């Protein structure tokens with residue numbers, strides 16, 4: 001694999017030419033300064049980068065510990081970090097002459113970002129989305145369709161992200177020549193985990209420059225939520241070499257790890273293969289993938305990217321989890337304290353910040369990746385409150 005024993009491309013033979021073609025074009029793009037100039041230009045002029053690094057004084061005072069900075073990926077165009085990856089991959093798709101773009105989505109943020117770059121470039125867009133996720137992220141379904149994408153409902157399995165990814169891969173296997181699969185997280189067959197990290201590391205590169213400019217130092221701790229792992233990996237990657245910077249990846253603890261209803265692939269899973277990639281997955285004794293659960297559609301996936309699996313084994317990143325209830329509480333907390341509505345996915349990172357910050361000294365620095373905005377989650381959060 002590309003990440004120690006993890007990664008690889010465990011896919012049907014019919015996809016090998018498409019994966020080889022993608023890797024060849026990505027390597028050529030990596031060496032093409034014009035490609036990166038075009039990509040970086042769009043990040044500034046279209047996405048609105050650099051995203052702010054905001055010192056959240058309200059929550060810092062309340063918790064009485066570390067200085068808490070928020071990396072505001074929620075302020076990007078389309079409302080999350082997903083656009084960073086989509087802008088890079090759509091330029092690749094054009095280099096490859098592909099006119100039909102497909103994607104999977106769970107929270108709908110990746111789906112909206114894919115539909116956005118397809119509208120921008122006049123390309124056909126098909127997004128696969130589980131029926132469960134279409135219901136709980138309905139505002140994003142409407143945005144995708146308004147942007148001209150065809151949203152295809154997936155009823156199989158739990159009708160969530162894993163099932164949407166199954167259908168997207170089946171589509172690609174059936175149309176490898178004319179179709180580009182715009183994969184939305186740091187998972188899937190090689191070269192996707194590497195490629196997505198390269199298009200998300202701008203988050204961490206900006207953070208490193210911003211925190212140095214604001215404080216003259218590096219952070220003592222960084223926190224990000226982990227679904228497939230792309231916002232966390234993009235955020236952490238430029239800091240991996242700085243051993244004194246503690247890194248925390250927060251998985252979805254759902255109804256609690258003991259309940260079995262969660263999506264904590266590293267905390268409660270083990271090595272296996274899914275969607276073409278060797279990594280950590282939630283599996284039963286026979287190696288069958290078990291259903292994941294999370295209140296947040298974007299974390300509701302029974303696996304994690306291979307680079308996180310390696311960083312876990314090496315002990316470079318601590319992987320923790322918080323429950324649905326803790327995430328919802330953190331959603332209300334940031335909203336009422338800082339006037340910022342976080343995505344439920346990002347609220348998992350914030351819930352862990354509430355535990356970690358008080359354990360740190362006042363002169364220490366904690367940075368958290370606010371991966372997206374919470375407009376899409378208002379109904380979910382309201383309904384959760386009624387159930388309690």
Ligand SMILES: CC/C=C(/N=C/c1c(COP(=O)(O)O)cnc(C)c1O)C(=O)O
Pocket residue numbers: 080081082104105106107108109110111161183184185186225226227228229230231232297298299343345346371372373
């Ligand atoms: C690609 C499937 C995941 C999706 N979203 C995942 C997500 C995540 C988790 O995905 P990763 O960063 O890749 O772990 C975190 N924050 C927000 C705002 C998200 O929307 C999506 O479909 O929008």
